[in-house]
Amino acid sequence: MxxxxxxxxxxxxxxxxxxxxxxxxxxxxxxxxxxxxxxxxxxxxxxxxxxxxxxxxxxxxxxxxxxxxxxxxxxxxxxxxxxxxxxxxxxxxxxxxxxxxxxxxxxxxxxxxxxxxxxxRAAGKAADELGLVIDEAQYRATLHGQVLDLTPVEFRLLRALAAAPGRVFPRDRLLDKLYTDHRVVTDRTVDSHIKNLRRKLAQACPERELIHSVYGVGYKLEL
CATH class of the missing domain: 3.40.50.2300 (Response regulator)
Structure with a gap:
């Protein structure tokens, strides 16, 4: 219930x-x-x-x-x-x-x-159709059975996006999820991490782009 x-x-x-x-x-x-x-x-x-x-x-x-x-x-x-x-x-x-x-x-x-x-439905599609599995206990993510070589920050970024597929996350909200030590960084730091995460996702899923930019707002994970 x-x-x-x-x-x-x-x-x-x-x-x-x-x-x-x-x-x-x-x-x-x-x-x-x-x-x-x-x-x-x-x-x-x-x-x-x-x-x-x-x-x-x-x-x-x-x-x-x-x-x-x-x-x-x-x-x-x-x-x-x-x-x-x-x-x-x-x-x-x-x-x-x-x-x-x-x-x-x-x-x-x-x-x-x-x-x-x-x-x-979105969560189910993420797990079943996209083949993305996020193991929080081991801080590990796999896509189509392939382990993604992610840094801790990239893992937290992917975890945040995958928690609500299709939802647009503003950069400042993503920043809140990336660093646990409350360091001061610019929102453009997210862009750098997104670039690296996209590259690693593309190695496991080259046929489609999974992370999309929304101009002036932020990013979303699209199924």
């Missing part, structure tokens, strides 16, 4: 969402304070997060950025702010989708089902 974390400070709305999601077969948890989100996700990562933008304690956009530093769990942002800049900012920070208030609870359930189907 997929678990959904509802982060919403309106108790009646949160209860309504929980009821509809439970009726659709999902397990739910509810948090009303933004300060509780990070400890809760690190303790037990849900399958999807419904994240309100306006929260007591911590703002939803700030939480989205911090979550994306360590997890690719799908995030659906719930907002009453419909300005285009908020939408763009949220997507750059890693949100998978938006739902604007007021909404129908059935609409939310439909969004949740669609996103979970898409992410599971």
């Amino acid at each position: 997929a678990s959904i974390l509802i982060v919403e400070d309106e108790p009646k709305l949160a209860a309504l969402l929980a009821d509809y999601l439970a009726a659709a077969g999902f397990e739910t948890r509810w948090l009303a304070d933004g300060r509780e989100v990070m400890p809760a996700v690190k303790a037990a990562t849900p399958d999807l997060i419904l994240l309100d933008l306006m929260l007591p304690g911590r703002d939803g956009l700030e939480l989205c950025r911090e979550l994306r530093a360590f997890t690719e769990v799908p995030i659906v942002m719930i907002t009453a702010r419909v300005e285009e800049i908020d939408r763009l900012l949220g997507l750059e920070l890693g949100a998978d989708d938006y739902i604007c208030k007021p909404f129908s609870p059935r609409e939310v359930v439909a969004h949740v089902k669609a996103i979970l189907r898409r992410t599971r």
Whole structure:
């Protein structure tokens, strides 16, 4: 049973969402304070997060950025702010989708089902069709059965991209995942690592380019 974390400070709305999601077969948890989100996700990562933008304690956009530093769990942002800049900012920070208030609870359930189907299908294709296997315990990756000779930074870069095939990762988000010592580097450092990673992937899969550039934004792993 997929678990959904509802982060919403309106108790009646949160209860309504929980009821509809439970009726659709999902397990739910509810948090009303933004300060509780990070400890809760690190303790037990849900399958999807419904994240309100306006929260007591911590703002939803700030939480989205911090979550994306360590997890690719799908995030659906719930907002009453419909300005285009908020939408763009949220997507750059890693949100998978938006739902604007007021909404129908059935609409939310439909969004949740669609996103979970898409992410599971993408993960399955990465493993089954692409033949990419990432062994985190041994810090090793293979493609079509061929071991990729990756540096630790290249491994973390590939792991981040492969966690959400098709999703565009801005350079600054990728930088957050590459170095564990918080060193100061420019976002163009990512470009250098991407170049080396592409070359190594091409040795195992010369018939297609797997990492694609999105001009002005960043990179994605395309199946």
